[in-house]
Amino acid sequence: MPRETGLEDFERQATRGAALLETLRGTASVAGGFIDVLEAAAAEIVPLVHSDCSAAGPASDEAFEAYRDELLRGLREAGPLDGLLLFLHGAMTTPTRPDPEGDLLQALRGELSPDLPLMVAFDLHANLSPRCTQLCHALFGFHYSPHTDMAETGARAARCLLAKLAGRQDPRLALVKVPLVLPSIFTATSLAPLSEIVARSLALPQDVPGVIDASVFCGFAYADTPDLGFSVAVIADGDAALARREAEALAAQIWQQREALLHQGLVLGLDDGLHQARALAATSERPVVVLEHADRLNNSTWCLRRLLEDAAGLKVHCPYFWDPQVAAQAVAAGRGARIAVELGCATLERSGGVIAVEAEVLWAGHKRFIGSGPMRKGRPIDLGPSALLRFGDVSLSVVSLCTSAIDLDALEQFGVAFAELDILLLRSKTHFRAVYEPLAAAIVIVDTPDWGTADLSQLPYRHAPSDLYPLASESKTRQSVDKAPSAP
Ligand SMILES: [Zn+2]
Secondary structure (H helix, E strand, O other): OOOOEOHHHHHHHOEEHHHHHHHHOOOOOHHHHHHHHHHHOOOOOOOOEEOOOOOOOOEOHHHHHHHHHHHHHHHHHHOOOOOEEEEEOOOOOOOOOOOHHHHHHHHHHHHOOOOOOEEEEEOOOOOOOOOHHHHOOEEEEOOOOOOOOHHHHHHHHHHHHHHHHOOOOOEEEEEEEEOEOOOHHHHOOOOOOHHHHHHHHHHHHHHOOOEEEEEEEOOOOOOOOOOOOEEEEEEEEOOHHHHHHHHHHHHHHHHHOHHHHOOHHHOEOHHHHHHHHHHHHHHOOOOEEEEEOOOOOOOOOHHHHHHHHOOOOOOEEEEEEEOHHHHHHHHHHOOOOEEEEEEOOOOOHHHOOOEEEEEEEEEEEEEEEEOOOOOOOOOEEEEEEEEEEEEOOEEEEEEOOOOOOOOOHHHHOOOOOHHHOOEEEEOOOOOOHHHHOOOOOEEEEEOOOOOOOOOHHHOOOOOOOOOOEOOOOOOOOOOEEEOOOOOO
């Protein structure tokens, strides 16, 4: 990805200290889960800093170093602590750091006493590095994608920290890497056999005495790192060998299912996909979702160009098209104006190129609201200068800050009713399913040559392991790493 995610991008979402507690308490976020459990236990919370950005280009080294140094400073100023809870995504890279989360944990460990309990919650899409297991006592991942259990994951980590501090549990962690990577589109946990693998991980603590927690991490195919791929983490009470045995068994199940996990027939080419979507929409009572999943920056124009050329009389809408230039132009022109726009100011050839077209401005202004969807409930959302544009049968909301449309806020905040559409063009990977899977007549997944293509062989990997399935047709190598038992 050519564009780095800089400090100013992260700072737009950043919150600190007392404001962090106010902003995130009761939300569907990991920090919301931390706060719920810690406050219920009357623990004293020292909130440091929280920020997140949509998946985009690599984080800048400057941004990484600024937050690392801020956390180190915060730990020094906090004085003696009983434990540390962190939420890290786990698939970040920077231009010089293939494993920034490992670097961060290493730096934090250097500031803390070696046995200070440190628990980390990670995203299901983390590309975990084996060294993470040496640097924290336990790690926890979201069980689902869409990530509807972010707060519960934070709560799992916080409960485990409290249990360790009270001497009720002695968490021992094993992490097993699986040499398999999937395009994000196939990491939807409602798709079998991934659904069965996740169900197995959820059942482990009930079925196997001594197991505290188990997480399956699917990895993130669009980060080029030596740690790319699936991992399984199991935590057992005082028994590292048990944790390792169960993690290896689950990893073996994933490896055995690798072909079925790669849903070759689920994506269609551009022409076939749009043809099928138009045909379905023409005969369905409910709208059809077209998923241009390969778009990583919400500004691809492959599908949009075709639909603008020929919407076949169908009512089409595309939310959250990321184009600050067109948004500013529409805001300057105002409601009711007709303007000539070039959609896709930052769109590269691989993302479909610029579309020159005339638009009617239906609404324009600065868009801010509080999220209501299952993943963004209670979170303040700022899209910056934004507009609702119409091009005949096709309408489009353009925004200045890059955000994925995953819930009904993306439509309703602009006065668009889902039920009145024929085709909704989305660019989410799995998160849209929590809301749109039950509402849509069908989901048609279209693959394009864009950066997030489902055909991973099209991507120029330089650092990923050479033995990853399906990049390498067969792989027999497996790396397994255990946490060295720490002193009791
Ligand atoms: Zn994720």
